[in-house]
Amino acid sequence: MALENLNNHLNFSGGPGALPEQVLKVTQAAIMNVPEVGLSVLGISHRSDWFRDVVDETENNLRELLGVPRDYHVLFLQGGSSLQFSMIPMNLLHGSKKTAEYIVSGYWSAKAVPEASIEGEVRVVWDGRDSGYNRLPAAEKLVLSSEAAYLHYVSNETVEGVQFSYLPGMSDVPLICDMASDFLSQPIAVDRYALVYAHAQKNLGPAGLTS
Numbered sequence: 337m338a339l340e341n342l343n344n345h346l347n348f349s350g351g352p353g354a355l356p357e358q359v360l361k362v363t364q365a366a367i368m369n370v371p372e373v374g375l376s377v378l379g380i381s382h383r384s385d386w387f388r389d390v391v392d393e394t395e396n397n398l399r400e401l402l403g404v405p406r407d408y409h410v411l412f413l414q415g416g417s418s419l420q421f422s423m424i425p426m427n428l429l430h431g432s433k434k435t436a437e438y439i440v441s442g443y444w445s446a447k448a449v450p451e452a453s454i455e456g457e458v459r460v461v462w463d464g465r466d467s468g469y470n471r472l473p474a475a476e477k478l479v480l481s482s483e484a485a486y487l488h489y490v491s492n493e494t495v496e497g498v499q500f501s502y503l504p505g506m507s508d509v510p511l512i513c514d515m516a517s518d519f520l521s522q523p524i525a526v527d528r529y530a531l532v533y534a535h536a537q538k539n540l541g542p543a544g545l546t547s
């Protein structure tokens with residue numbers, strides 16, 4: 337199909353976000369041939385210098401847009417945000433004597449809890465289920481431990497549409513945030529977080545990648 341005829345409507349659903357037509361055109365041409373390499377983009381080694389440059393440029397753009405400090409790593413990982421529900425406790429809770437704290441403010445944060453419970457002790461510090469997840473806790477209502485392994489929350493609950501307007505947690509406990517549906521929608525103070533993650537398919541690109 338010629339992209340000139342594409343009726344690329346704006347997509348206001350939860351995702352995946354519609355890619356700009358210019359991006360689709362460049363992608364279409366690159367599937368046939370990347371001129372400076374002389375190969376289809378699908379046939380270029382993921383270990384090649386050309387692809388390394390693509391990853392480096394993407395990382396630099398992300399660092400610039402979000403003001404990511406130099407002492408923070410930017411990781412591009414396979415899979416979606418749900419995989420992080422497991423990977424985070426596997427890396428930061430498993431084998432620890434500490435308890436991980438979770439704010440359950442909607443459908444997605446509720447899904448993170450059972451995965452973490454496989455790896456260690458979890459304490460739900462607030463749960464909005466009884467009110468149908470139609471509100472968020474006031475900061476002073478959260479009773480938190482300064483000894484927690486980390487505090488996990490979802491900045492914007494995609495299904496219920498509730499979004500935090502403040503950063504929960506204590507400065508001495510690592511703060512972890514699933515920003516899947518509001519990533520890059522506003523500036524964030526990256527240095528207040530230990531870890532921020534978001535799948536690509538809403539605000540960043542097509543599905544299959546999480547940063």
Ligand SMILES: Cc1ncc(COP(=O)(O)O)c(C=O)c1O
Binds near residue numbers: 415419492535
């Ligand atoms: C806030 C949030 N977290 C996690 C997920 C799960 O993401 P994935 O489908 O990439 O596993 C979604 C999906 O829309 C989401 O909105």
